[in-house]
Amino acid sequence: EEPTVRMTFAVNDSPFAGREGQYLTSRQLRARLMTELERNVSLRVHDTDLASEFLVSGRGELHLAILIETMRREGYEFAVSPPEVIYRVDDDTGEMMEPMEHVYVEVQGDYFGSVSEMLGRRRSQMINIRYEDNGSVYAEYIAPTRGLLGFRQMFLTSTRGTGRSTTGTSSASDLARDFACVAQLGTGGCGFEQQLEAPLKALMPRYIYN
Secondary structure, three states: OOOOEEEEEEEOOOOOOOOOOOEOOHHHHHHHHHHHHOOOOOOEEEEOOOOOEEEEEEOOHHHHHHHHHHHHHOOEOEEEOOOEEOOEEOOOOOOEEEEEEEEEEEEEHHHHHHHHHHHHHOOOEEEEEEEOOOOEEEEEEEEEHHHHOOHHHHHHHHOOOOOEEEEEEEEEEEOOOOOOOOHHHOOOOOHHHHHHHOOOOOOOOOEEEO
8 A cells, every 4th residue: 555654764963963872874774774775665765865865755644753763773863754655646626635534442431522623623523332331432533644743742742541442444536624722732733724825845854763
């Protein structure tokens, strides 16, 4: 299946570079990413105009997060951009399409209201719900991938660490417009509207991993 999220992996050029990592150069970073392609069939790696930066695409935010953490533990020190959703154009209609995901949540009934509201602001649609005798609520949603960026941490906070959520890929759909402003995401306000207006804009400033 095609990737849904991409990030830029780059050489760490901060003043504190080289203090913890063992592998620092663009050659070492590129070699490691090329090696990952041999066993990670859902990953895509592309060179950019800059020799020190590589565009890495994967099947969701978690897919790339696992790669980043694995490389960090292996001694690689590098910088990454925030994740960006990959939009596509429908060949038949010419409409901009975005990836969608199935979201499965299991929470205690006391927390379900806040979780449902959180997913609603991210333009998720509930397609199934089940109440258990022990007070647990199981629900299934369809949500745009961009609405799920940063969702996991907020979900755990909202459920006091007791909730469980999993995601699975779905088909692409028309852009889910009119996202609500979610200031807590740390994107400077209406981050989703900004992505909608410029879906292919340059990636945001990097985070450092070492």
